[in-house]
Amino acid sequence: MNILVIGTGYVGTTTALVFAEMGWNVTGLDTDSLKINQLKQGNLHFYEPGLEELLRKHMQSGHLQFTTDKDQAINNNDIIFICVGTPSGPDGNADLSYVQQVAEDIGHASNRYKLIINKSTVPVGTQERVTSWIKSAQIESHPFDVASNPEFLREGKALIDALNPDRIIIGSNHERATHLILTLYQSVNCPVVVTTPRTAELIKYASNAFLATKISYINEMARLCDKLGVHVKDVAEGIGLDPRIGQSFLQAGIGYGGSCFPKDVSALLLTAKANDTELSLLEKVVSVNQTQHLYLLDKVRERLETLAHKKIAVLGLAFKPExxxxxEAPASRVIQSLLSEQAYVSVFDPVAPLEPYLLQQPITWSATPEDALQHADAVILCTEWAIYQQIDWVQMKNIMNQPNMFDGRNMLEATLMKSIGFYYQGIGC
Incomplete structure (x- = not known):
């Protein structure tokens, strides 16, 4: 079967590469000619371990091609994945304008039966809206089915997750569509849940909201641990060994970010509100997350007495490593707060850039961690890149004005840092 993947962002590119790896012929379609030209040359336009090697492999194998010609691509492929962005709108709801445009393009260019599979994260009921948009855009009536097949990719581990998923969710109202999707995944060995499109759409939101809840739970517990003189890592290990709880997403820190959790929790809350349902637990999850970085900054302020005119080194800009x-990276919120209190800020991240709105701010970009820490009064670790564990912290102590370490990810060994001579403060320890 020939597969068309519309949208060559993070989800779309990963989806296209993995289906090519499974042996299917895949076309990636995007209106952004710059992205398409980069992909044609074997260059990934975002950072994700393992994907660029797979891209070059399948550009050579012939299983993968990219184009900006939407009419030809839609005409030539009978299975179409929608993988475009659904960013939060001003009101917090998912913006479906890109999904609608794709649906109308499919309707306009359809020439025979098409199976349209939505992989974008969308509110409950979107499958019905896509069906309506396609029908309205059809010049001639051609049969089609619309199904939901949400993705569950972790950034930094997308290739592992896509090749070895823990489950496949298929939301389909039609036997033909279900059969075709099952055929696509026939080489994958994992549980498969076949349900309605509405249920599949809600499963995606509910999954991300639950993981966000675990993060905010352990972060709030970390605040209590600080008061009680208890190490949150020990608490997380102890409760995580219970198989009903599990150890994942119990790492205390300065909060979650990224393209999924913040917008998906927001969209789910708005869906509940629109249906006269209160999700008070999720409201608290958001509240904890929005204040968690401030909790760490209180510790910095307490140690330095003031942030004004102090040099603070921030290590890590990405919302997570790899x-x-x-x-929505917590590091950006940390930097913004530091600047608002007139601190001097230097930053380092091995791959991530600054948020565009911070580029005009008086921030020193550093080429190495050592440059960032030179003459610093404190360092705030915001992303748990492995490179930070390899730093010669004895040397760093000697180049800083004051050896103050505030570990926003609890990744360094407190005992070791203190033995070197650092004042070390994590979260919940």
Whole structure:
């Protein structure tokens, strides 16, 4: 079967590469000619381990091609994945304008039966709206089905997750569509849940909201641990060994970010509100996350007495390691707060850039961690890149004005840092 993937961002590119790896012939379509030209040359336009090697492999194998010609691509492929962005609008709802445009393009260019599979994260009921948009745009009536197949990719581990998923969710109202999707995934060995499109759409939101809840739970617990003189890592290990709880997403820190959790929790809350349902637990999850970086900054302020005219080094800009994604990254909130109190800020991240709105701010970009820490009064670790564990912290102590370490990810060994001579403060320890 020939597959068309519309949208060559993070999800779309990963989806296209993995289906090519499974042996299917795949076309990636995007209106952004710059992205398409980069991909044609074997260059990934975002950072994700393992994907660029796979891209070059399948550009050579012939299983993968890219184009900007939407009419020809839609005409030539009968299975179409929608993988475009659904960013939060001004009101917090998911913006479906890109999905609508794709649906109308499919309707306009359809020439025979098409199976349209939505992989973008969308509110409940979007499958019905896509069906309506396609029908309205058809010049001639051609049969089609619309199904939901949400993705569950972790940034930084997308290739592992896509090749070895823990489950496949298929939301389909039609036997033909279900059969075709099952055929696409026939080489994948994992549980498969076949349900309605509405249920599949809600599963995606509910999954991300639950993981966000675990993060805010352990972060709030970390605040209590600080008061009680208890190490949150020990608490997380102890409760995580219970199989009903599990150890994942119990790492205390300065909060979650990225392109999924913040917008998906927001969209789910708005969906509940629109249906006269209160999700008070999720409201608290958001509140904890929005204040968690301030909790760490209180510790910095307490130690330095004032942030004004102090040099603070920020290590890590991405919302998590092994990605260059800075969307909703806690580091950006930390930097903004530091600047508002007239601190001097230097930053370093191995791959991630600064948020565009911070580029005009008086921030020193450093080529190495050592440059960032030179003459610093404190360092705030915001992303747990492995490179930070390899730093010669004895040397760093000697080049700083004051050896103050505020570990926003609890990744360094407190005992070791203190033995070197650092004042070390994590979260919940």
């Amino acid at each position: 990605t260059d994604d800075i969307r």
